Amino acid sequence: MSPGIRRGAVLIGLAVVLALVVTASFALGTRAIDLSSTLAALTGSGEGTDAMVVIDLRGPRTLIGLAAGLALAVAGALMQGVTRNPLADPGILGVNAGASLLVVVAISVLGVSSVVGYVWFAFAGAALATVLVYLVGSGRSGATPVSLTLAGAAVTALLTAVITLVLLTDLETLSQFRFWQVGSLTARDAGTVAVVLPFIAVGLLVAIALGPRLNALSLGDDMATGLGQSVRATRIAAATAIVLLCGGATAIAGPIVFVGLVVPHVARRLVGPDYRWIIAYSVVLGPMLLLVADILGRLVVQPAELEAGLLVAALGAPVLVALVRGSRVSAL
C-alpha cells in the first residue's frame, strides 16, 4: 500500500471514530440516553425530554466542541509550522488571552451584548496578541522555542491582569470569571456558533492552502525563498488564519490551552512531517480531543461536571513536559 493510501485510510478511520465520539457526546452525560432515542432525536423524530436534552443541551456543546477543537488544533499546527517551534500553542503563546481580553472589554466596558458585535473584538485581540508575542519573542536570530514561550507567558500574565482589572469593577462578573477562565463548551448557545463558524471555515481553508508552503518553510527561510516562495507572504497568511481560528474558538469556548499543542504532535507521530497531512489529521483529532475531554468531564464527577478546558490541561501538560524533555528542545 502506498503511503498516501495508508494515510488516507487512517484518516478515514479516525473520522469514523470522531463520528462515534460525536454520537457519544449526544448520548452520554448525567442523563444517559440510549442510542435509538439519540438517533431518533437527531433525525427529528424523537420526542419528550430525551429529544430536548439531545438537541437543545448537548447539540450546541457538541457543535462548539467540534468547531473549537478543529480551530485550535489547526491553529496550533500552523503556529508550529510557521515558527518552527514545537512548543507553539495558541494558549501558551497568549493568543487566546488576547481574544479573551477584548471580548471582556467589549462586553463590560463598551456594552456590546450581541455575539456579532464582540466576535470582531475577539479577532482584534487575537491579532494584537499574535503580533506582540511574535515581535517580542523573535529577534534577528529568529524565534526560539524558549523566547516565544516566555513571551507568551508574559503576554498571558499581562492580559490576564487587565482582564481581572476590567472584571473587578463588577463583582458579579468576577464570580463568573472563575468559570469562564477554565474554558468550557457550555458557555455559549448555537446562535453564537453560527456567527463564528464562517470565520473558522475561512481560517481552515487558508490553512489547507498553506500546507505545501509550510513544508517548504520547515526547511528554513532561505530554502523556502530559494524554492520561489515569499516567506513574508506565507507568514502573513498564516497569521491571518491563526487569528481567525483562535479568535473564533475563544469567542465560543473561552481560553482553552494545549489542544493546539498536543494535536499536531499526535498527528506528526501518525503521518510524519508533511504539513498537508498534519493539518488534515488535526481537523479530525482536535475535535476528538476536546469532545472526549468534555464527555469525560460529564462522567467523572457526576452529577456535577468538569469543564473541558480543565481536562485538556491535565492531558496536555504532561505532553508539554515530554516535549521539553525530548531531543528537539533540549539542545537549548
Added chain:
Amino acid sequence: MKRYILVSGAFLVVLLALAFLSLAIGGFGDPPSNVLSALAGGDDRFTVVRLRLPRLVLAVLVGACLGIAGTVFQTLLGNPLASPDLIGVSQGASAAAAGAFLLGGLSGPAVSVAAFAGALVVAAIITVLSWRNGISSYRFVLIGIGIAFLVQAFLGYLLTRADLKEAQGALVWLVGSIGTPGWDEIGITAILAGVLALSMLPLRPALRMLQLGDDTATGLGVSVTRSRALLTVVAVGFAAIAVAVAGPVLFVAFVAGPIARRVVRSSEASLVASALVGAVVVVAADFLGQRALGDARVPVGVVTSLVGAPYLLWLLARDNRSRGTA
C-alpha cells in the same frame, strides 16, 4: 560593601516614605489628620491602626519573602527567568492553600503549611522532570511553565466547585491580594519568615559560592547537592508563606532580585536588598491599587502583573536583540 549598605539604607528610606504615605492616604476611611499622633493613640486611631497598619505590615512581609525567594531561585539556577512565580511554584502554593481552605476547611497556620507542601511538591516535580544529566535552566523554566498551567487548571477546578461565598474567600489565591488581615495572621507569617530568615543565615556563604559554578563551589569545599537542596527548600518556604496569606502576587519575586542587583551594582545576589525591593514593590503596588483608580479597589497581584509583565517582555525583547547582533 559600602555601596551595598548605602543602597539598602536608601531602599529602607523609600519603604518608610511609602509606608507613611499608605498610612496617611491609603484605602478605607477618611484621611487622618495626623498619622503619627494616630499611631501613638490619638485621633483616627481606628483607621490607621486597625485598618491600614495591618495591611501595610503584611505587604512588607509578603514583599520581603517573595524578594528573597525569587533571588535564591534565580541564583541557584543562574537564570533570571527561574523565579517561583514564573515556574509554577507560587501557583502550586496557591492551589494547595486554596485546597486546604476550600476542601479541608483549614485556616491560619495550617493553610501556610499546606501552601509550603504544595510549593515543595511542585518544585520537586519540576526538578525531577527537568533532570537529565544535571539541570538545564531553560528546560527547568519551560517545564515549570507547563506545570504552572496544570496547577492553574487544578486551582480553577477548585474554585468552580466551591460554593460562591467560599469561592469569594478563595479568590485571593487566584489573583493575589492583601485584604485587611488580622494581627494573628500577620504574627504567624512574621514568625515563619523569621524562622526561615534564621535558617538562611548559615546558607548564605554556600549561595555565594554556588554562583561561581558548581565545580568551583565544590573546590571551595561546598557540598553542592546538599546546599542546593537546603536552599531550594528555604526559598520554597519563603514563597509559600507569602502566597498562603496574599495569594500569587506575581512578578514580585521575578523583579526584586534583578533590580536589587542592578542598583547595588554587584554580581552577587544581595538578599537584604532584594527583600527591601520586594517590600517596596508590594507596598507601592498595593497603594496604587487602593488609590489610583478612584473607588475601584484593585488587588495588589493585578498591579504587580501590570508592571512586571511588561518588564519581562522588555527583558526578552532586549535579550533577543543583543543575541541577534552578537
